[in-house]
Amino acid sequence: MNIQLDIVLPPIIVGTLILLIMGLNRLMMESNTDARLSKDVQQFANTALLVIQEELRDVDAIVEVNDSTFSFRSATADTIHIFRDNREMIFLRRNAALNVQDTTRYAARLADLRFTLSQLDGTGPFMLRVRVASESLPQEGVGINPPRYRAFASRDFYLRNLDFN
Numbered sequence: 001m002n003i004q005l006d007i008v009l010p011p012i013i014v015g016t017l018i019l020l021i022m023g024l025n026r027l028m029m030e031s032n033t034d035a036r037l038s039k040d041v042q043q044f045a046n047t048a049l050l051v052i053q054e055e056l057r058d059v060d061a062i063v064e065v066n067d068s069t070f071s072f073r074s075a076t077a078d079t080i081h082i083f084r085d086n087r088e089m090i091f092l093r094r095n096a097a098l099n100v101q102d103t104t105r106y107a108a109r110l111a112d113l114r115f116t117l118s119q120l121d122g123t124g125p126f127m128l129r130v131r132v133a134s135e136s137l138p139q140e141g142v143g144i145n146p147p148r149y150r151a152f153a154s155r156d157f158y159l160r161n162l163d164f165n
Contacts, residue, residue, distance in 0.1 A: 021084060033142040034149075041109065042151035045134040048089055049153050050107040052130055058158050062117070062126070070128070081161040084113040087135075094158060111135035111150060126159040 056072075058080075063071040069083040077096040084090070091104040112133035119126055136149045 002086040030142050034147065036077075037136050037140055038149045038151075041134050041136050041149045042153075045132045045151040045153035048106065048110065048113075048132045048134070049130060049155050051089070051106055051108075053155070053157065055080065055082065056128070057158070059159055062159070065115055065117040065128075067114055067116075070130075082115075084110050087111075089113060092142045101144075108132070109136070128157040128159055130155055130157065 008102055014025060022042075058074040058076075059072045060075045061073040063079060065071070071079065071081045073079055079094045079096065081092040082089070083092075085105075087107070087109050088112055089106040089108045091106075093102045093104070094100070095102070110132065112131070114129075114131040116129040117132075118129070119125055130151070131154045134151050138146050138148060141147060
């Protein structure tokens with residue numbers, strides 16, 4: 001049996017090159033998607049902290065603090081509750097004058113939201129530590145078993161001149 005290599009070899013080389021190019025293309029697409037998803041999840045955690053920071057500018061008195069909820073009274077006597085509901089951050093405002101409740105939802109992809117209140121030196125002003133964890137979903141990734149990404153952000157807020165009720 002005589003095999004002519006000049007007829008058989010070119011289709012083998014072309015097929016190998018096509019498989020190599022397609023494999024590299026898939027790898028680059030997964031890598032770009034993973035990098036974007038990782039960055040987005042971290043950005044959601046950082047943005048959640050910035051939103052909380054803006055709300056805390058108006059704190060007049062602390063009403064309640066536990067691991068997952070922070071409640072305070074604003075300078076306009078509104079009561080504001082900050083907590084997590086599934087993957088969203090919720091701001092529940094109750095207007096004291098009109099007795100009207102307003103709910104604001106932020107789609108922050110939260111996996112966890114923690115509040116810790118402490119005093120400096122045990123007797124000084126209050127410090128509020130907020131820890132945010134955000135997480136991606138499997139359907140946001142690319143591939144057969146896409147990885148899930150988690151991002152964390154933490155910040156301490158100095159709450160001066162407050163009364164703890």
